[in-house]
Amino acid sequence: MTSEGSFIQPAIPRFDGHYDHWSMLMENFLRSKEFWELVESGYIEPSSASAQTEAQRKKTEEMKLKDLKVKNYLFQAIDRTVLDTILKKDTAKDIWDAMKKKFEGNAKVKRSHLQALRREFETLEMRSSEGVTEYFSRVMTVANKMRLYGEDMQDVKVVEKILRSLTEKFNYVVCSIEESKDIDALTVDELQSSLIVHEQKFQRRNGETCDERDGSSEGEDRVRELQQSRERQPPMWMGDYVSGEGLSDDEVHMKYALEVLRRFSMMESNSVGSPIVPGFKISREENDDFVDETYYKQLVGSLMYLTTTRPDMMFVTCLISRYMTKPTKIHLQAAKRALRYLKGTVNYGIHYKKGGDGELLAFTDSDYAGDMEDRKSTSGYVFLMNSSAVSWCSKKQPIVTLSTTEAEFVAAAVCACQGVWIKRILKELGQFDGGCTTVMCDNSSTIKLSKNPVMHGRSKHIDVRFHFLRNLTKEGVIELVHCGSQDQVADIMTKPLKLDVFQKLRKLLGVCEISV
Structure with missing residues (x-):
């Protein structure tokens, strides 16, 4: 019986005819014994031992002993019928190469198998x-074979x-x-x-839905189901911070915000009026002092949870989340300013009014070349229903745009895709009247480009996928309408703003102080 804490030696993988699987296991086994380099490079016994120094002779004997050990492992792993055909090989590398040549197949056979697997991979459907x-x-089985x-x-x-x-x-x-x-x-x-x-x-x-169906419309059933699920289930998106049992949604949100402040020792800090300094630019400072990466990720993750109910904190959270790897002091300072803003607005939330016409109104905007490193722009959109935000986003664009027109057009295309998805959800809930969704944009060139496929220097290079917006405009699904920059609600999703402008747009989002 082995003593407590003793290490159990791994078993030698037996060759069962499946060379690819066996070679992978055997390679891992030999690496664990620190013998794999000998199999890869091989061992050549010197022709004249007398010409060697004492140190060289000692090293040669060590290499010979290692090679014998590897050969012993291979002899134990390979079946006798196979071993008889390669028994005359001198070194462990010779035996390994013989097995590879015998069972792996030549390049032509491998290429044929790979082509068949590629076809199978491409045709896979759920x-x-x-x-x-x-x-x-099923997918991973094919992928691993490839x-x-x-x-x-x-x-x-x-x-x-x-x-x-x-x-x-x-x-x-x-x-x-x-x-x-x-x-x-x-x-x-x-x-x-x-x-x-x-x-x-x-x-x-x-x-x-099957249990509760009582002859009412499918949309009404879905609405009732969503309401009941909210009553039954605690807000699981808040992780392990708080328990929502016995509390209203507003009370749970407030309690979560306070727990975040306590966790990161910000309860005694001074509050600020906006989450980010107007005109603030941030980049990856290689010369600055690095901070604890785990602590920074936990802080940003906590703020990410809050953005599900706090659109006014969306931009700053997405901005600081770009620097999760090797964050520095300047990044941590920006994150802690967001917490200071949270401290002053801990009881804020979106106020949804009863009734209303249920009209969906969207705002789209971009911050041209706002990223100081790769010069990519930031897209932002907000969807309002009854003057309250129901969907919002702040995200760096995947491409480098060459003009404000292109940046705004890309942002509008992303907004339009989200609009199509929201309309499908509303239709499923029986709340959609089939009308056109208005998207407010403060760039007149983008509006003209969405209606008129005019190609010129600022637009002819725009990726085809973003011209999906034109089709939606032509079909009457989406309509871009011009609005003044001072009324562009999506500005709060794309750039740092002055305090008065920020507070105005925050109010237009429907974010206000909630009495609990």
């Missing part, structure tokens, strides 16, 4: 009766494949993920976890 876990298993044959299968390639091959019920989830997350940085495991959560919501919703 079945309507298939769950998220089962589909991910990796074994030398294909560069990075996570982003698998993630993009899965997102474009899901069933229709995941369409709005895919749009949400593409808008809110960086696809290049999203891992397969993170995507699977997110989709499993949405799948569970689908299953719960479908079960409750």
